[in-house]
Amino acid sequence: MSPIDALVVGAGPSAAHAAERLADEGLRVVVVDAGLDAERPEAPPGAFERLRRADPEQQRYFLGRNLEGLPLGPVRVGAQLTPPRQHIAADADALAPSATGAFQALQGFVLGGLGSAWGASTMPFVDADLRRWTLSRNDLQSHYETVARRVGVAGRDDDDLAARLGPTHPLLPPAPIDANGRAILSAYRKRRAALNERGLVVGAPRLAMATRRHAGRGPLRGWDMEFWGDADDAVYRPGRALQAMADAGRIELRRGLLALEFAETGAGVRLKVEDRRTGERSDLRAKRLVLAAGTLGTTRIVARSLGWWGRRLPLRSNPYTYLPGILPGRIGRPGAAKRHSLTQAAMLFDAPTGATLQPQAYSYRSLLLFKLAKESPLAVRESIPLLQAISEALVVIGVFHPDEGREPAARVRLRQGAEGAGDLMEIEPAPPDPPERRAADRAFARLLPRLGVLPLHRIDPGPGASIHYAGTLPMDGLDVDAACRLRAAPRVYLADGATFPTLPSKGLTFTLMANADRVALRAAEEFAASGGRG
């Protein structure tokens, strides 16, 4: 068998696009994935309302076999995942021991990684978002285009939001917007000038969703089950993409192998892995190593390999708040029979504090009423008919805040375990919910009535709740060069969020994938220039 040109560690969005680019460039690629096939309560094909009325087994996926979908008691890591998604983080405590305090550090050890629960929002970064990076939008544009072609991005390029997203890229027809989203967009159009003056633009979301048949996926069926499963295969999932590449013989996928540490050798790189099924450790050898194990996973591997015990590294994470709200004009009005559950209206808000926020409006219906009854100040019995009466008019607006300041959201360090024990990742969050963040949310909430939405409450789920992590090893910095190679081990490339110097409020996943494609192309070019040597 020919030697491995590139080992890719990880199986999430970054790994999928790094592997695809390396394979496209003709390298022999092996992807090392720690995931094992876990049994999980998958929802069957069908529309939300039909399943609710007909499926006697629905408790299995809506609440979980052991009722793990009941959000009672203190918030724990992974609680925001619905039961069919909870397998994503199930093995994290054992495989990546962490002491994270109040910081919610979710890590996925499954094929697809955290991308298995991605909300599919794609918003490319523009130069203003990249002002503390050494990259420009121009450097990323061709990679955004490549990724958009692969994943299929549904959306518009002719509305106000599109004007804030930079040069266009290939787009599929936009996903249908439900009645709440249409009401918000209609209210926006009526008061557009005044809202723009206050820093708010609203538009149709761009979603990695196959609204027509695309790359073997979809089309979107409008079942409103996106929080509970992927039965119509419309939303892009990196796990499925990796499996498809492996099935087509473009890459080799080695599952159940946990990457531990690497070392450079004369002939390339040696990666020590542990087989999760047998506990046996072995070495894999390749000419290049691409780490794309997610920011926390990659940081652990690098710190362990380079002996950075106790070294404090920055950790970026978008602060996240929720604003549940109601559209009074929609109470008692029917919703569409066919719809999807993901973002219905996407926004950008330049707050008076100087931060740009990225709010996204979701309709609540498919998330079940009992979770809202928990937040109600009424008796549970009286909350149910109240919520039932208004459920079609309920929205939840998730607001991403940037993490671009000098002080990151948290610091992280790896502690060496005692002999025979594993190492421990410690995360110290910055003080939570500073006044300027609350002020920015208040300024945004004051505009919501003009969009027809009455905000009911502000929920701060705490640091790390966005599940966006980045910035431990910034590109073109002390430890990593502009091509995202480790300065201490130049055959090792970092292709995930670890190298992002800052996190703008726009979701990071689309840029993770584009940057992974960029890093992999640089690795392939450097590999070719070296004559394919280790």
Added chain:
Amino acid sequence: MSTRNPASSKPQEPSPADRAFARAACRYLLRGEPPAGVVERLAQAFRLHPGLSGGSPALRLASRRPVLLGPLDAACALARRDDPLRRRLLAAAAVLETDPRLADRFLPPRRPSPAHALGAAGAAVLRAGVLALVGLPILLAAERFAR
């Protein structure tokens, strides 16, 4: 050779007290008899879910006197939001919501109208307010008596 103790693999039964409270909670939330099997599923939930194991004066009183569930539910919603009684009622609501025979009680109405929706919402708020007025003194008395 398996080292598993066959006795330990037998599913545990919910306690009679859990079954009794599950029945009372379902009757209270539905204002009537629950469909077959729901009480057992809820009693299993009380046994399985780690967030449903605690006790409180409100829960003990409601278990002894199910007629007080309404006032105590409304009082806890205002004053003891994480009380074990409220947790158990929320669990009961979740189990009922995911039973297809009860879907019409939770899904948006098939023929919605703004007047009906506002009427239903107003009536629910009114009932909850009255129940809370009755329930708050009962809750405080139960807690004082328990000390």
